Amino acid sequence: MLRLAALRARGIQTASLGVHQVSRNVRSLFEAVPTESFPIGRQWRHLNAAAASDAAIVDVLDESVIDSQSTSLSSSSDLRPDTSQLDAAAQEHELGPEGHSENLSEMPSETPSNTLSEIANLSSETLMGAAEKAAAAAVLPKTKPIHPKQNSELELVCESLAYGGAAVCKVPETGFVLMVNGALPGERLLARVMRKKRSMAQAVKLRTLEPPPNLVEPPCQHATDCGGCKTQNWAYESQVAEKQKQVEELIIRVGRFPRGSGWMKPAVPCEQRFNYRNKMEFSFGNRIWTAVAPGKAPRTAPGTAKPPPQRGTDFGLGLHAPGRFDKILPIDECWLQDAAANRVLRIVAEWARGSQAECPVYDSVTHDGFLRHLTIRKGSDTDTGAVRLMVNIQTAGSQPELLQPVVDRLVAEVPEVASVVNNVNDSPGCGSVGKQEHLLYGKPYIKERLRGLEFEISANSFFQTNTNQAEVLYGLVEDACGLSGEKSEVILDLFCGTGTIGLSMAHRAKHVYGYELVPEAVADAVRNAERNGIQNATFIQGDLNKLKEDFGRQFQTPDVVITDPNRPGMHPKLLRFLSECGARRIVYVSCNPSTQARDLDVLCHGEDNRGEGVGPYELVSVQPVDMFPHTSHIESVAVLDQRLSSS
């Protein structure tokens, strides 16, 4: 107590450990709101209103929000909380371990003692109607939340990690939420408030005052600077336990399923903790990011959390600095990829550094230059299991002859290199998919074995990035389907990519129908079926966000549906189709448990009676699967059975 008083006398507020249910809800909202091409139609609004109101649980800390909450949920932008406050975190996630192409993200929140839990226990619907507003008001603080002063320094304790990896800390007197990057649960830290928002703020960690339990020595020298591995310095068991909590809380808070009713299964850890990724994307850059010195806040422009952009003429090949599209953290060894891939990385960096006169790096601000990205994919010799690599150098212009010296070096020095391609991408965006491809060495694909089948992987085709854990995931999905084994059931594999999940089950099914947006992936799926002698699989190209009238007539009535959407989850029309399709089981694989939770709510509680109603399906189980140790990514497999009464 004396210590506390002393700190307060010095103007330092403290935050304590405590309830953290609310914390996940803000993040949930972010995840629940579509960021891609969903129309802003009535149904979509409706579906998101409930998810959005989870953020209202946090927003209620600000009275001014309450009145508008029930009426303002009228467009997707209304449903979006202040995304600006999360820009950095969101961008950081978007950049992920692959630089540009993978996503990650976060959010969160305690209040004073029981007030927070009361607020947290207000369901979303409670905040939607007039009577409910009164109920909410009864437990809400009458005063405006006490925002900590911008630039004030606070002593905080990290309560938990929000889904996405940001540390959730709260001011004890008010429950005001502070999101801090780079802290772990149980850590006591000094932080500076950077950017205030309606009901939360971003803070930057200045220093650790007391380390969290279960710290470990990270093998990677970049572990705490690189946005990819946020928790490499934390015991793996703690990482998995935290991910398990995140999924469970999202299913309870956003999906409105009762706690402790047996549906939550223990998270499946990943056996291989390092070198597990079969694909890494690095970027060339001329603005090098140097980590902030310990104990110093980053150099910031007044009123923002972002350092002002710096121009420079440095050279770097590595990963994007957290939250930065323009700055590169040079990497010469990434512990997530294979040792042979690290040799490729070093050779390409060495060559490029010495070739800046002919092959300057692409400048993401001025859009001048040539070298953009380096993607290294790992497959295997499907007879011997030996590592085979595909090297893809993305450039802004089409001059493949300029790359010949590095191709020659790679082939001579790295025997695992089986293919080198050059993708040309002259668009100003950060995307790494080329419009044109030059084959510089070997074949335009590598191969990989998965679930006993052989797959061809080309430079831009989707393939699960952790092959060994994909074996585990697909095994779980196959078990979850509960096939009779008599080849009597029709499987509908939605968002099928190159068909890997459905094809791996075709030998036990009557017929597999795969549905996918990307034409190249559909072509790969057809080729993969032929290559493996599978004749009972049909792949259909189409947009599952824009269902056509004849959608249900494009395949036989499914007995089992496997759905594996990307992060925004499923469109309301697709959810409606699934609700009415009559499949006895739905296996929902997701890389975003918050949108999964939102969709489960619709399928299990009905479109109109979220949380309370009885929908066409019932939740059997939810099981997190860790595909990406040390990162904030988590995969989750949910199993739904058709309710007997509605069959």
Ligand SMILES: C[S@@+](CC[C@H](N)C(=O)[O-])C[C@H]1O[C@@H](n2cnc3c(N)ncnc32)[C@H](O)[C@@H]1O
């Ligand atoms: C998470 S991946 C799953 C791929 C596959 N199930 C697997 O395990 O390899 C999601 C897939 O959904 C596809 N997709 C994204 N949006 C889509 C849409 N609107 N309609 C159909 N497919 C879509 C993507 O191209 C991607 O292949």
